[in-house]
Every structure is written in structure tokens, then in C-alpha cells.
Amino acid sequence: MEDMKEVILEYVIEEYCDEENDDVTFDTPLISGGIVDSFSMVSLKRFLENKYKISIPDADASPEAFDTVKKIEVLVKRFQ
Amino acid sequence: MSNIGSYEKQLENFDWSIAEKELDYKSGDNINIGWYCSDRICEMGKANKPALIWEGLGGVEKQYTFNDVRLRSNTIASFLKNLGIKNEDRVCLFMDKIPELYIGFIGILKLGAVAQPLFSAFGDESLHVRLDNAQTTAIITQRKHVSKVRKILDQMPYVKHIILVDYDGSKPLREREIAFNMDEAEQIENFESFPTKAESPSVLHYTSGTTGQPKGVKHVHYSLISQYLTSKWVLDLQEDDIYWCTADPGWVTGTSYGIIGPWSLGITQCVLDTGFSAESWYKFIEKRKITMWYSAPTAIRSLMKAGDEIIKQYNLSSLRHLASVGEPLNAEAVIWSEKVFGKAFLDTYWQTETGSMMLTNYPGMKIKPGSMGKPFPGITATVLDTKTFEPINETGKPGLIGFKPDWPAMMRTYWRNEETYQKKFENGWYLPGDRAYIDKDGYYWFIGRDDDVINTGGHLISPFEVESALLEHEAVAESAVVAKPDEVNMEVVKAFVTLKPGFEANDDLELKIMNFIRKKLSPLAMPQEIEYIDRLPKTRSGKIMRRVLHAQEWGEEIGDISTLEDD
Numbered sequence: 001m002e003d004m005k006e007v008i009l010e011y012v013i014e015e016y017c018d019e020e021n022d023d024v025t026f027d028t029p030l031i032s033g034g035i036v037d038s039f040s041m042v043s044l045k046r047f048l049e050n051k052y053k054i055s056i057p058d059a060d061a062s063p064e065a066f067d068t069v070k071k072i073e074v075l076v077k078r079f080q
Numbered sequence: 081m082s083n084i085g086s087y088e089k090q091l092e093n094f095d096w097s098i099a100e101k102e103l104d105y106k107s108g109d110n111i112n113i114g115w116y117c118s119d120r121i122c123e124m125g126k127a128n129k130p131a132l133i134w135e136g137l138g139g140v141e142k143q144y145t146f147n148d149v150r151l152r153s154n155t156i157a158s159f160l161k162n163l164g165i166k167n168e169d170r171v172c173l174f175m176d177k178i179p180e181l182y183i184g185f186i187g188i189l190k191l192g193a194v195a196q197p198l199f200s201a202f203g204d205e206s207l208h209v210r211l212d213n214a215q216t217t218a219i220i221t222q223r224k225h226v227s228k229v230r231k232i233l234d235q236m237p238y239v240k241h242i243i244l245v246d247y248d249g250s251k252p253l254r255e256r257e258i259a260f261n262m263d264e265a266e267q268i269e270n271f272e273s274f275p276t277k278a279e280s281p282s283v284l285h286y287t288s289g290t291t292g293q294p295k296g297v298k299h300v301h302y303s304l305i306s307q308y309l310t311s312k313w314v315l316d317l318q319e320d321d322i323y324w325c326t327a328d329p330g331w332v333t334g335t336s337y338g339i340i341g342p343w344s345l346g347i348t349q350c351v352l353d354t355g356f357s358a359e360s361w362y363k364f365i366e367k368r369k370i371t372m373w374y375s376a377p378t379a380i381r382s383l384m385k386a387g388d389e390i391i392k393q394y395n396l397s398s399l400r401h402l403a404s405v406g407e408p409l410n411a412e413a414v415i416w417s418e419k420v421f422g423k424a425f426l427d428t429y430w431q432t433e434t435g436s437m438m439l440t441n442y443p444g445m446k447i448k449p450g451s452m453g454k455p456f457p458g459i460t461a462t463v464l465d466t467k468t469f470e471p472i473n474e475t476g477k478p479g480l481i482g483f484k485p486d487w488p489a490m491m492r493t494y495w496r497n498e499e500t501y502q503k504k505f506e507n508g509w510y511l512p513g514d515r516a517y518i519d520k521d522g523y524y525w526f527i528g529r530d531d532d533v534i535n536t537g538g539h540l541i542s543p544f545e546v547e548s549a550l551l552e553h554e555a556v557a558e559s560a561v562v563a564k565p566d567e568v569n570m571e572v573v574k575a576f577v578t579l580k581p582g583f584e585a586n587d588d589l590e591l592k593i594m595n596f597i598r599k600k601l602s603p604l605a606m607p608q609e610i611e612y613i614d615r616l617p618k619t620r621s622g623k624i625m626r627r628v629l630h631a632q633e634w635g636e637e638i639g640d641i642s643t644l645e646d647d
Contacts, residue, residue, distance in 0.1 A: 015595060018227045033137050034176065034355045037201060038382075039537075039603035043594045050587045062386075063357045 004052075004076065009069045011047055016040065026070045031063040041066055048072065054079040082443035084313035087454070094457035096488055099309040103344070111301045113282055114157070114189030115273040117343035118150040126346045133322075133350045133368060134179050142179055146346065149183055152262050154271035156187025159260055160218065163241050167192030167274050168281060169217040173329070174198050174207070174225055177353040180245040180262050181329055184220050185339055189282055189301075192274025193217075196284040196296075199330030200225055205549065205600045208232045209293050210286045211239065213495060220260075222246050230254060278302035284495055285332045287432040288542035290531045296495030297432045303336075304344060306436035306489035310456060311341030314428060315372055316401050316443045323349045324365070325374045331539065332432040333405055336489070337374055358386035362394040369398040376406035378537035380413045380425060381568045391420050401443065403428055406538020407570045408526040411450035427452055429524070431512050432540075433504070435489030438512075439481075439524045451523040452516070460484035462509070463518055466530075469506040478517045478527050482509030532626050534563040536571050539604050543573075543626065546607070549600050550575060553593055555583040560616050562630040564609060575607035576616060576629055585612035 005026050013024055016036050030036045036044055045061050048054070056079055065075045084090055105111055121131075127147035134142045144152070165171060171188045173195060175181045181197070188195040196214050198207060200222075207228055211219070218241040219229055229242055233255065240256065247259035276282070283299040311317050315337065323342050327333035342349045350368045354360055356379065365373065402417060402425045409427040418424040426441035429452040439461060441453035455461040462471040463479035472479045490510070494501045504511055515527040534541040543561035550559035557580045564574035577593070579585055590610045598606035617628040631638045 018224070029137065029355075031355045032357050032360055034353070036355075037603050038356055039606060039608075040598060042608050043591060043598060043606065046587070046591050046594065050591060063355065064359070067357070 005069050005073050007051070008048070008072050008076075012036070012044070012069065015043070015047075024069075027068050029067050030069070031067045036066070038063065044072075048076055052076050052080060082313075082316050083318065084316070084442055084444070087442045087445050087457075090313070090457045096305050096309070096458055099305045099488075103304070103308060105305070107278070110273075110275040111278055111304060112189060112192070112273040112276045113301050113304050113340055113344070114153060114186045114191075116304055117186055117340060118146060118153050118190075119273070121146045121343065121346040122150050124346060129346065130348045131343060132179060132182055133348065134177075134353065135351070135364065135368075136178070136353045144179060144183065146343075149186060149343070151267040151269065152183045153186035153190055154268040155265050156184050156260075156262065157191040157271050157273075158268045159243075159265065160187065160191050160193065163218065163258070165191065165193055165218055165241070167276070168194060170194045170196045170214040170284060172196040172198055172211060172214070172216045172219040172221075174200055174202075174219055174221040174229070175245070176200050176222065176224075177328055177334075177351050178222070178245070179351075180220070182339055182351070183262065184245075185329065185335065186343075189276075190271060190273045192276050192280065194281045194284050195335070197329045197331075197335060198286065199328060199602065201604070202228070202330075202602045203598070203600045204228045204231045206294075206545075206602050206605070208235060210296070211236055213286075213293065213296050213497075214284055217241070218243060220245060223248070226257070276301045279492070281492075283335055285335070285432050287332075288533060288540045288545060289500070290533055290542060291544045292500065292542075294542065294545070295497055295500060297332075297435075297491045298493050298495050299435050299489065300492055303435045303489035304340060306487050307336050307340045308344045310437040310440075311337060311345055311347075314426070314437055314440050314442060314456070315341065315374060315403060317342060317345050317347045317372060319346075321347055321371045322369055322398070323347050323372045323374070324352070324368070324370045325349065326352075326361075326376065326379060327374070327405075332435070333374075333376075333538075336436055337405075356382065358383050358390055362391060362396065365396050365399065366394045371398050372401045372403075373399060374403045374405065375425070376538045377404055377409045377413060378406065378569050380404060380409070380417065384413060384416050385568065388420055396421060399423060402426065403440075405430070405437075407535050408452070409450070414447065414449035424449070429453070429526070433491045433510075433512065434483070434487075435491060436487065438483060438487075448519075448521075448523050451519075451525050453524065454522055455524075456487075459487055461524070463516055463524075464506070464509060464511075469509065472518075475520045476517050478515055480530055481512055481514050481516050481524070482506075483512070484508065485510040532562070532630070534561075534571050534573055536563075536566070536573060536604055537569040541573055541605050545601065546573060546575065546597060546605050549597055549605075550577060550593065552600070553596050555579050555589060556593065558616050558624075560624045560626055560629055561607070562626050562633055564633045566608070572608040573605060574609045574611070574633060576611050576613050578613060578615060 325338040429439040563571035
């Protein structure tokens with residue numbers, strides 16, 4: 001079975017980083033670190049919803065909840 | 081006591097010479113914004129005063145005094161000069177909100193070159209069209225953004241130099257690239273600022289319209305006069321203030337009021353170069369003891385959404401004055417800010433083309449929550465009839481906002497696009513493209529845009545630009561892009577698409593198309609929603625009727641559809 005954190009991390013690196021800033025870990029601040037901005041967060045949320053067949057209410061999709069891969073995993077598991 | 085004192089008194093006998101005198105400028109003199117924001121402040125005895133307090137991720141901090149700004153901007157100007165860059169050449173700043181962006185801006189102006197700041201989240205195509213229009217000579221950037229430049233470099237023979245401000249030697253530099261470390265370079269004590277005059281070009285900001293490519297708004301050094309006085313009277317910047325403008329200098333607020341305004345007044349400003357979170361923003365205000373805070377409705381609404389409880393965890397008592405810009409500030413946000421901060425955010429209305437504030441609320445003036453306020457002294461404003469373009473004298477009647485184009489910071493043209501510039505005027509009035517009405521007390525109230533441009537989080541997005549990019553996706557046959565209402569950003573981009581044969585309309589394809597636009601244009605331009613439809617509403621002549629889709633999104637009457645194509 002795929003490790004959820006690994007899948008999310010891989011997606012974040014693939015979609016939001018380039019060769020010069022791909023040293024992202026499970027704990028790297030994504031939103032407060034400026035890697036994923038608030039507009040791009042919508043596409044990350046959409047990825048999670050498609051991938052894990054869930055629906056994350058907008059009220060729960062806060063910058064804080066999306067700030068690290070670890071936090072995102074917690075969020076996704078809440079809605080599975 | 082506020083700087084403006086009485087708004088009504090300032091209206092009497094107002095003349096822009098008030099600012100000229102304070103800046104010791106006389107018609108015909110040299111006027112160089114770079115010099116005014118650094119050397120002059122040092123000559124006034126403030127060399128050791130902090131000019132910039134910068135904080136990055138993890139609380140990393142850098143501080144620069146006005147003398148540091150003077151020396152480093154001299155060093156940057158000298159470095160550019162040695163590369164062969166000369167006055168009026170365009171130099172692009174393509175960076176995050178790092179100190180090199182702010183001080184580099186001053187250095188470019190000292191050289192007499194034209195600063196072309198571009199939002200660092202722009203994708204390669206957005207970057208290319210803007211560099212191509214400006215025929216940019218050099219790009220100052222960071223490692224994290226250089227890959228977007230490299231991708232389009234072959235198509236830009238006019239770009240002679242790519243200057244990396246954070247090169248660490250780990251990978252070899254490529255074609256046309258050169259490293260420059262602002263803090264470690266040998267500081268240049270004396271650099272004679274280029275003798276720019278009032279009408280010499282200074283800054284080139286790009287903005288979007290309904291049709292056509294983005295337009296380069298040309299500003300001149302004389303804009304300083306408006307930017308200085310509006311910063312003084314509206315932002316009320318005073319000697320001991322600690323000022324925070326949250327805007328990115330990739331957009332006009334970030335240069336007019338994130339660099340030129342505060343530094344020409346010798347004010348200390350703080351910059352937080354991290355992503356948004358309510359916690360980090362409140363923490364920053366508390367830690368830096370911010371006194372004047374200039375932000376945007378989108379950010380204010382996001383803070384409202386984070387709730388009032390979090391505010392109680394911070395001491396925000398240093399705040400004495402708040403203002404907002406970018407899109408209309410709704411009444412709820414004004415009332416909320418008064419409740420939680422004890423001060424109302426004062427709305428200010430202006431745009432890239434105007435270069436400085438036009439309609440605003442003032443310290444000491446009665447605030448009507450939701451109103452844009454009144455014209456700045458020296459600004460002749462009105463609301464015009466949409467057909468005759470004559471001023472409307474009737475109170476409360478909607479029309480187009482119009483300004484007499486005679487204030488110092490008014491744009492001088494659209495770069496290499498004089499024809500479009502001329503179309504912005506009717507009957508001698510400049511039309512910013514917004515509709516409003518004036519109430520019985522002379523306050524202006526925003527109604528909406530007069531075109532299809534989408535205002536998302538205070539940034540203008542051209543539907544045409546997004547539609548064109550969508551057509552480059554392999555699955556998209558046709559596209560139409562409109563604004564969709566949004567609680568936080570006021571509007572977001574929504575796309576309607578028809579697919580080419582062989583492609584299936586599903587969620588995965590929607591995400592692929594969203595990411596395609598995000599990378600190609602920018603995250604702001606990325607449709608937040610894509611709706612698949614069988615056919616787009618068109619006129620019989622084949623023109624897409626965006627207004628039908630817009631009305632559908634906003635729950636409005638569709639209006640006359642007599643020209644709609646038959647089924």
C-alpha cells in the first residue's frame with residue numbers, strides 16, 4: 001500500500017518545486033514557506049480530493065492545515 | 081495630530097507644489113527617485129535610521145539603514161553600469177520579497193534605467209510576453225526562479241544578462257548568467273545618480289485588460305510628487321512609524337507605497353517574506369511593533385475568517401493607523417477591524433495606471449464603511465454618463481469613474497502601445513474602467529468593473545489571456561473565462577471549456593488543466609473551477625458571449641440575447 005505522506009510529498013515536489021528548491025521534506029512549511037501560495041492551494045486540495053475520493057470542506061482547508069505534508073496527511077485521514 | 085489635518089482645508093488652494101517644496105524640487109531640476117529615497121535621506125541626517133527590517137522563513141532577519149540602502153543601491157547601479165546597462169534600458173526584477181528586490185529597485189533608478197518588477201509566481205509564458213514587450217536588457221533573479229527564465233531564453237535575444245543574487249557555486253552558471261551578491265560585494269561609496277528629469281521613465285508595471293496582451297504602464301520620475309504626498313497625508317506616515325505594506329513589489333502598490341512612498345519620507349519599513357497565515361501576520365505585528373499597516377481586502381477577509389480568538393493571543397496595541405487597497409473593501413471588514421483592532425481600515429482606490437491614490441478615506445474624516453471615500457486634493461474626479469461621457473450631476477446615479485489626467489503620477493503611456501493608451505480617454509477624462517456613484521456627501525461608492533477583467537485578490541486577470549492559454553492544452557477545443565464570486569478574493573477565475581474528441585470530461589483532466597495554466601501563466605490566473613460544456617454561448621457571428629456565462633455565475637439577469645446563436 002502506498003504511503004500517503006510519500007504520495008503527497010512526491011506530488012508537491014513534482015508540481016510546486018523545481019530543480020533549485022526540491023529539498024522539501026514532510027515538515028517543510030509549504031504555505032508559510034511560500035512554496036504553495038493560497039491560489040495554488042486550490043489545486044493541491046483538488047489533487048487530494050481526487051486521489052483519496054474525499055471532499056474537504058472549504059472551512060477546513062486553511063493555510064495552517066495545509067502547511068506541511070504531515071499536517072495534510074492528518075487532514076486527509078479526517079475525511080476518509 | 082494627523083499629517084493632513086483637515087481634509088476640507090487642504091482642498092482649498094491645493095497645489096502639488098506643496099510636495100515639490102518639501103522635496104526641494106523646482107520645475108526643470110533633476111529628479112531621481114532612487115536618489116530621493118536613499119542619498120537625500122542620509123543628507124537629512126537619517127543615515128543610521130533603519131530603512132528596511134526584513135524577515136524571512138524561520139524568523140531569519142536582515143536590517144538595513146538608509147546608509148546601507150544608499151551604499152548597496154550605489155553598488156548595484158555600478159555593477160549594472162559595468163555590464164553596459166545604460167539609462168532607459170529595462171531591467172527586470174523577478175524575485176521574492178527579498179532585500180535585493182527593494183534595494184535593487186533603487187539601484188536601477190539611480191542608474192537612470194527603467195525598473196520592471198514582475199511577480200515572482202509568474203509562469204514562463206506570462207514572463208515571456210512581458211519581457212518581450214519591454215525588450216528587457218537584464219533580469220535580476222534568484223536560483224529558485226531562474227529555471228523559468230532559462231526555459232524561454234532562446235526566444236529572448238534582447239536579454240543580455242541574467243543576474244543571480246543568491247548564486248552559491250553548487251552548479252555552473254549558464255549562458256548569459258552572472259552572479260552578484262549584494263551584501264558581500266565591495267560597497268561603492270560614491271555613485272552619481274543619473275540626471276533624470278521629471279518626464280524620464282522610471283518604472284514599468286504590467287497590467288491586464290479584457291483583450292490583447294498585458295500592457296506595460298510607463299511611469300516617470302515625477303510620480304514621486306504624488307507618491308510622497310499621498311503617503312504623508314493618507315498613510316499618515318510620521319517620523320517614528322514602523323510601517324508594513326504587505327504588497328509584493330511585483331505589483332504597483334509594492335513599489336509606489338512599498339518602496340517610494342515610505343523611503344522618500346525616510347520611514348522605517350518592515351517586510352515579511354513568508355506565505356500568509358493569520359498567526360504569522362499577527363506575530364509579525366507584535367514582534368516588529370508595527371504602527372502603520374497597509375494591506376488588502378483579501379488578506380483582511382482571510383484574517384476575519386481565522387476568527388477573533390487568535391487575535392487575543394497577541395499584543396497589537398502598537399497599531400495606530402490601517403489602510404487597504406486592491407479591490408473594494410466591504411463594509412463588514414471595516415466594521416470588523418474597528419471592533420478587533422480598535423481602528424478601521426481606510427479604503428484607498430487607485431490602480432496601476434494612476435500610480436498613486438485617487439479616491440481615499442483620510443485620517444480624521446468621517447468613515448462610511450464600504451465607501452471609497454473622496455478624491456485626494458489635486459485630483460479632479462467625477463462619475464460620467466456611460467454614453468455621453470459628460471459628468472453626472474445627479475446624486476446616487478451610477479456612471480463611469482473619470483479623472484482629469486493632470487496629477488504627477490499618471491501613467492504617460494502603455495509601452496509600445498500608444499493606441500490602447502489613447503482609448504482610455506473620453507472627453508478629456510481618463511477612465512479607469514470602474515463604475516461608481518457619488519452620494520449626497522460627496523463619497524464615492526464602487527459598483528463594479530466596466531469590462532470583463534477579473535479582479536482576484538486585488539490582481540487583474542485578463543480573460544483573454546487565460547482563454548488563449550487554455551487553447552494550448554491538448555484537450556481543450558474552446559474556452560470562455562469569467563469571474564466567479566468568492567468570499568475571500570472577491571472574484572476568482574472560472575473557465576468553461578469544450579473538449580476535443582477523444583478526451584473525457586473528468587476530475588483528473590480538470591486538475592491537469594488547472595495546473596497547466598498555473599505553470600504557464602500564474603497561480604492567480606489558474607481557474608479555480610472548470611466547467612465542461614457541450615457548446616459555448618456565441619453570437620451568430622461566432623463571438624463568445626461571456627456576459628451570458630458571467631450572469632449565470634452571479635445569478636443575474638442575462639439581458640438581451642437576441643444575437644445569441646440558434647441551437
